Amino acid sequence: MPDQPIVLLTNAMHPDGEAILAPHVRLIVPPDARPETLREWAKDANGIIVRAKLPDDIVDHAPRLKGIVRHGVGLDFIPVDAATARGIAVANLPGSNTSAVAEYVMSALMHLRRPLYRLDKSLRSDGWNAARPAADSLIELSGSALGILGVGTIGRRIANIARDGFGMTVLGTSRRKGALPAGIKEVSLEDLFTRSDAIAVCCGLTDETRGMVSRDLIGRMRPTAVLVNVSRGAVIETPALIDALRSQKIGGAALDVFDVQPLPSNDSLFDCPNLLLTPHTAGITATSGRAMAVGSAEEMLRILRGEQPLNLVNPAYKAA
Structure with missing residues (x-):
């Protein structure tokens, strides 16, 4: 040249x-x-x-x-x-960046389900006997159900780690009946949100997926269920998620992507409980x-x- x-x-x-x-x-x-x-x-x-x-x-x-x-x-x-x-x-x-994103999802689930930093903080500030009881309320990933919205390259990698590494049952949904790989149980979109203990959103952003995670679907989640979004912010109806977190209708969430990026410092998400926020870095290592x-x-x-x-x-x- x-x-x-x-x-x-x-x-x-x-x-x-x-x-x-x-x-x-x-x-x-x-x-x-x-x-x-x-x-x-x-x-x-x-x-x-x-x-x-x-x-x-x-x-x-x-x-x-x-x-x-x-x-x-x-x-x-x-x-x-x-x-x-x-x-x-x-x-x-x-x-x-498939492995990086998949590892992020599992790290976020561990953060939400078994936040060891809280035990560390309590041990340092309150002592051994005060810290130990907090572990009684933590929930294992093993034996729980993970729903994956977007079973592409990243979704399949998450499924493998969750199923083979943590013993989770994996649910998925597809536009084409029977298109999911072995080891992922195919369910409807509504059932995915109803039956999952944790949901990983990793589909691409298209006209079809924009706003797909609607108020109705979030309302179907179990009170202890958690959601992790590594897709795009616009896939989720953010005001509905904020309402669900503030009213403690779901167990928590982790968001790496947002409707507006960079996330404004006065955004309502910063005031939500049980919410992990990261600056679009799931795929960055x-x-x-x-x-x-x-x-x-x-x-x-x-x-x-x-x-x-x-x-x-x-x-x-x-x-x-």
């Missing part, structure tokens, strides 16, 4: 990924990821590696753009249809960060060389 194409990174990434790109391209990283900043910095870019949401009209501001690669899996950060219409390849990295950086760098170089990326998500772009 003699003229050193320009690759825009919406955010800096693992040095190993940047090292793969550096001999072949000129890397640029904007000072922030605001829409107006990304539009300005994209004007000379031949490729974009995406860690922050792109403006819906980004392709109108990037006349030289040949490829967009998601540093991760979810495509809601990328205007795929607009890119396809302009003949721009889009790729992502399925499986790159040192391990997954390196894998996503290396994978996205390699995919970008394939596109810039005129090759098809390994995980092309819009094959129709060539006809544009």
Whole structure:
């Protein structure tokens, strides 16, 4: 590539990924990821590696753009249809953070079901005899039912860990009857919320899933049931979840994704009891960060060389 194409990174990434790109391209990283900043910095870019949401009209501001690669899996950060219409390849990295997200879900369930930090705090402040009785109210994961909404790559990994590692019964729902893998009991969406002791929401955000976890479904949850969302904030009817937590109609929740990101400091979620909040980091670890950086760098170089990326998500772009 003699003229050193320009690759825009919406955010800096693992040095190993940047090292793969550096001999072949000129890397640029904007000072922030605001829409107006990304539009300005994209004007000379031949490729974009995406860690922050792109403006819906980004392709109108990037006349030289040949490829967009998601540093991760979810495509809601990328205007795929607009890119396809302009003949721009889009790729992502399925499986790159599967283990990280699955481990997050199980960690969140342990936090909600068996919060050892409370015993630690009580032991330090109140002493041995005062701390021990609190353990009597904690609930084991073993023998309980986990409902998985979104039995894709991540959902299946969660199911394997929950079933084989913790002895949980795993329930799932699918649009296609009989499509779930062995070891996951297929139930209706309503039964998933009625029968589960814990629910993991890990489906993609589409027009169909937007608001899917409705007030009605949350109202069907058991009083001790907990919910973990590693999907997108818009999948859940957030006001209904807030009401359920405040009225203690459910046992608790863990949210890694939100309707508005970053989560405003005055958001009502901060006042909810039994709620674990994390800043969209379920898929982020040192391990997954390196894998996503290396994978996205390699995919970008394939596109810039005129090759098809390994995980092309819009094959129709060539006809544009």
